[in-house]
Amino acid sequence: MSAANASAVPRTEVTPPPKAISVRGLDLTFATADGPVYALSDISIDIAAGEFVSLIGPSGCGKTTLMRVIADLEQPTAGSIEVDGRTPEEARLARRYGYVFQAPALYPWRTIERNVMLPLEIMGLPKAERLERARKQLALVNLAGFERKFPWQLSGGMQQRASIARALSFEPALLLMDEPFGALDEIVRDHLNEELLKLWRATAKTVVFVTHSIQEAVFLSTKIVVMSPRPGRIIDVIDCDFPRDRDLSIRETPEFIAVAHRVREGLRAGHAYGD
Numbered sequence: 001m002s003a004a005n006a007s008a009v010p011r012t013e014v015t016p017p018p019k020a021i022s023v024r025g026l027d028l029t030f031a032t033a034d035g036p037v038y039a040l041s042d043i044s045i046d047i048a049a050g051e052f053v054s055l056i057g058p059s060g061c062g063k064t065t066l067m068r069v070i071a072d073l074e075q076p077t078a079g080s081i082e083v084d085g086r087t088p089e090e091a092r093l094a095r096r097y098g099y100v101f102q103a104p105a106l107y108p109w110r111t112i113e114r115n116v117m118l119p120l121e122i123m124g125l126p127k128a129e130r131l132e133r134a135r136k137q138l139a140l141v142n143l144a145g146f147e148r149k150f151p152w153q154l155s156g157g158m159q160q161r162a163s164i165a166r167a168l169s170f171e172p173a174l175l176l177m178d179e180p181f182g183a184l185d186e187i188v189r190d191h192l193n194e195e196l197l198k199l200w201r202a203t204a205k206t207v208v209f210v211t212h213s214i215q216e217a218v219f220l221s222t223k224i225v226v227m228s229p230r231p232g233r234i235i236d237v238i239d240c241d242f243p244r245d246r247d248l249s250i251r252e253t254p255e256f257i258a259v260a261h262r263v264r265e266g267l268r269a270g271h272a273y274g275d
């Protein structure tokens with residue numbers, strides 16, 4: 001093809017997906033009475049919009065601290081971070097993320113529906129809209145029919161689904177989940193993992209998920225960030241290219257086992273004996 005013809009061929013631009021989170025050279029040192037605690041050291045990572053990223057690592061490697069920096073609940077000592085193209089503070093004020101904790105933290109005197117409506121009440125939305133949004137989110141987490149129950153009338157897994165609905169109530173682009181299923185038994189956890197994947201596919205949210213479970217990280221993620229303590233740092237970033245509509249049977253495949261093996265090796269390499 002001549003140069004003239006080549007220039008006539010329309011070029012298909014491949015635009016990379018927008019970045020949901022971009023972290024560069026981030027450090028966070030806590031000053032304590034016993035001296036400095038190096039919670040995060042030289043953390044750099046990019047998370048594209050729509051990704052499901054798990055942070056895995058032993059206790060004290062800085063997973064929660066990193067989530068709290070993203071959420072503007074801690075300030076880094078050095079480095080830079082953008083959340084949804086803004087500062088963490090701007091992202092927090094624009095309600096760009098929802099946060100799910102290990103404990104469901106629902107108010108026992110409020111019904112499930114009124115727990116989910118609470119952030120919307122604080123936002124000052126009219127009652128009809130609050131109700132409509134709460135019902136929509138409760139249906140998404142398969143709690144339709146339980147709106148008028150109180151938290152203590154639901155199982156632990158159902159309570160955690162309600163807290164996910166609450167985090168989604170103002171429809172944030174980003175969902176931060178800090179060991180949301182850590183306190184649940186394995187069968188319930190498996191079930192909620194499948195439900196969470198469905199929800200992620202249906203809503204196209206970006207998810208950052210903290211876990212101690214290799215199986216959970218590999219099953220859920222498009223990317224796994226392996227961390228190690230003292231100082232808290234990233235020691236491996238693993239892409240998981242499994243189809244997005246995976247089910248639990250994928251855990252038996254050689255590809256899954258190979259990724260799980262690499263995560264385990266990373267954890268082992270970063271493990272400080274004597275912890």
Ligand SMILES: Nc1ncnc2c1ncn2[C@@H]1O[C@H](COP(=O)(O)OP(=O)(O)OP(=O)(O)O)[C@@H](O)[C@H]1O
Nearest residue numbers: 030032037039058059060061062063064065066232
């Ligand atoms: N507010 C704080 N003041 C002082 N040290 C802190 C503070 N918060 C966390 N740390 C320390 O920072 C390090 C990282 O803690 P972080 O909670 O982020 O770890 P983690 O990986 O989430 O642990 P876990 O898996 O046990 O939840 C730990 O050594 C912890 O003791």
